[in-house]
Each structure stands twice: as C-alpha cells, then as structure tokens.
Amino acid sequence: MKRSVPDLLHAPEPLVMVTAYDYPGGRHAQGAGVDLILVGDSLGNVVLGYDSTAPVTLGDMIHHARAVRRGAPETFMVVDLPFGTYHTGVTDAMRAAVRVIQETGADAVKMEGATPEVLEVVSVLTRNGVPVMGHVGLMPQTATAQGGLKVQGKDEESARRTLDGAASLEAAGAFAVVLEAVPARLARLVTERLHVPTIGIGAGVHCRGQVLVYHDLLGVYEGEEKKISKRYAELGREAREAIATYAAEVRARQFPTREQSFVMKDEVLGKLY
Ligand code: KIV
Ligand code: NA
Numbered sequence: 001m002k003r004s005v006p007d008l009l010h011a012p013e014p015l016v017m018v019t020a021y022d023y024p025g026g027r028h029a030q031g032a033g034v035d036l037i038l039v040g041d042s043l044g045n046v047v048l049g050y051d052s053t054a055p056v057t058l059g060d061m062i063h064h065a066r067a068v069r070r071g072a073p074e075t076f077m078v079v080d081l082p083f084g085t086y087h088t089g090v091t092d093a094m095r096a097a098v099r100v101i102q103e104t105g106a107d108a109v110k111m112e113g114a115t116p117e118v119l120e121v122v123s124v125l126t127r128n129g130v131p132v133m134g135h136v137g138l139m140p141q142t143a144t145a146q147g148g149l150k151v152q153g154k155d156e157e158s159a160r161r162t163l164d165g166a167a168s169l170e171a172a173g174a175f176a177v178v179l180e181a182v183p184a185r186l187a188r189l190v191t192e193r194l195h196v197p198t199i200g201i202g203a204g205v206h207c208r209g210q211v212l213v214y215h216d217l218l219g220v221y222e223g224e225e226k227k228i229s230k231r232y233a234e235l236g237r238e239a240r241e242a243i244a245t246y247a248a249e250v251r252a253r254q255f256p257t258r259e260q261s262f263v264m265k266d267e268v269l270g271k272l273y
C-alpha cells in the first residue's frame with residue numbers, strides 16, 4: 001500500500017528510501033517494499049555521466065521520473081527539483097513543482113538548502129498542497145560554494161546552520177528533511193528537535209529514515225566505495241563478467257546454440273537450393 005504524508009510523519013519504524021532513475025529501478029525498489037523512492041538529481045552523476053548535479057535539467061528529471069513511476073505506481077515518489085528551477089522566485093518554483101507532479105505522478109518534490117529564498121518557496125508550495133522534502137548538510141547542487149563534497153556541521157557555526165536550517169524547513173512546512181554527510185551526533189540532535197522525520201545519508205543511525213543511491217547500494221560501478229554508502233551487491237562486476245562471457249562465446253561460436261535458434265523443414269530448405 002502506498003504511504004501518505006500523514007502516515008510517513010508518524011511512522012514508528014525507520015523509513016526506507018532509495019533512489020531510482022528508470023523503469024527497472026522503480027520496479028526493483030517497489031518490489032523490495034521501500035517506503036519512498038527518490039528520483040534524485042544524482043541522476044546527473046550516476047546515470048548521465050556528469051561530474052556534478054548542476055547540469056541536470058527539469059526536463060531530465062521529468063523524463064526519468066515518468067519511467068520510474070511506470071515501474072513503481074504504488075510507491076510514494078519524491079522528485080528532486082534540479083539546480084536553478086527554484087532559485088528565481090516562488091512563481092517559477094511553483095511552476096516547476098506543478099510540472100513535476102502533473103507530468104510524472106510524483107507525490108512530493110525535494111529541494112536543497114534553507115536560505116530565506118528557499119524557505120519562502122517551501123512555504124508557498126506546501127500552502128498550495130505540494131508536499132516538500134527539505135535537504136541540508138552536504139548539498140551537492142551548491143557543493144562548490146560549500147568547499148567541495150565534504151562533511152558538514154563539524155564546527156559550531158556549520159552545525160548550528162544545519163540545525164537551524166532543518167528547524168526552519170519544518171516550520172516552513174516541509175514534511176521531512178534529508179540530512180546528508182553530517183556527524184551522527186548532530187543528526188541525532190536535529191532528529192530530536194524536529195517533529196517531522198529526518199532521512200539520513202552519511203548521517204548515522206539516529207535519523208528517522210535512511211536513503212541510499214541505487215548505484216552505490218548495488219555496486220553498479222566497480223572501484224571506489226563511498227564512506228556514506230554500503231554495497232549490498234556487486235552488479236557492476238556481474239555485468240562486466242556476464243558481457244565478457246557473452247563476447248567470448250560469440251567469438252568461439254558457442255553462442256547462439258540450437259536452443260536460441262529457429263528450425264526450418266528439410267523440404268522447404270531443399271526448394272531454396
Ligand atoms: O540526488 C540524490 O540522490 C539525493 C540523495 C542523496 C538524498 O539527493
Ligand atoms: Na539530490
């Protein structure tokens with residue numbers, strides 16, 4: 001059964017969120033029974049091959065979210081508003097959010113930051129019936145301004161900014177707040193202060209929920225393992241090995257076999273000679 005916002009707000013059990021970017025990802029996530037799917041703008045990194053999320057467009061997000069929805073029609077789906085789509089005023093932000101909801105069937109949108117401008121957007125959207133998930137701590141869309149992709153909230157000023165940001169997002173109407181790459185003890189304090197759920201990634205065990213990126217969780221890329229993630233599978237290695245086996249069999253004429261081939265009667269063939 002699909003979760004609703006009130007249901008997520010009061011869930012006693014930890015909330016499970018995973019990202020997805022396409023139809024198979026949506027099917028896998030829904031089949032596994034997660035509480036929420038996030039169509040993250042990490043799309044830019046893990047699917048489109050960019051080195052940041054900044055180039056991702058609203059059109060990219062909509063295209064991918066529609067595919068996820070076809071694979072996961074019964075799961076609560078959150079879609080990231082990409083960089084630049086909620087920074088030029090509340091009207092533009094509302095328009096972007098309405099497009100996402102109408103064109104993809106999303107249940108909520110997510111945006112990064114807790115600046116006065118973003119808080120105003122959160123407040124207007126939520127008052128107009130668009131559920132918004134906030135996101136503080138490490139914020140990839142503006143990571144360059146934050147000094148790169150690194151843990152946030154380690155010193156008092158940065159910790160206070162994260163704590164106040166999360167509290168302001170709740171006050172503005174956000175139904176949940178993602179905490180990315182912050183110390184576990186800070187995430188615990190934020191979680192205690194808020195009434196709405198915190199959803200952590202690299203934020204310790206005390207958050208009310210957890211989120212992981214599909215490609216990280218499944219080991220789609222071999223090599224680097226991220227500190228904030230855990231690999232539950234090695235799909236990248238399996239894919240490479242499977243394709244290499246296929247290539248070897250083609251080159252040795254071991255594939256296809258009779259099993260993958262169609263037959264023709266002798267008399268029909270005879271007429272062709
Ligand atoms: O885009 C994304 O995948 C995210 C999660 C890491 C929270 O924003
Ligand atoms: Na994101």
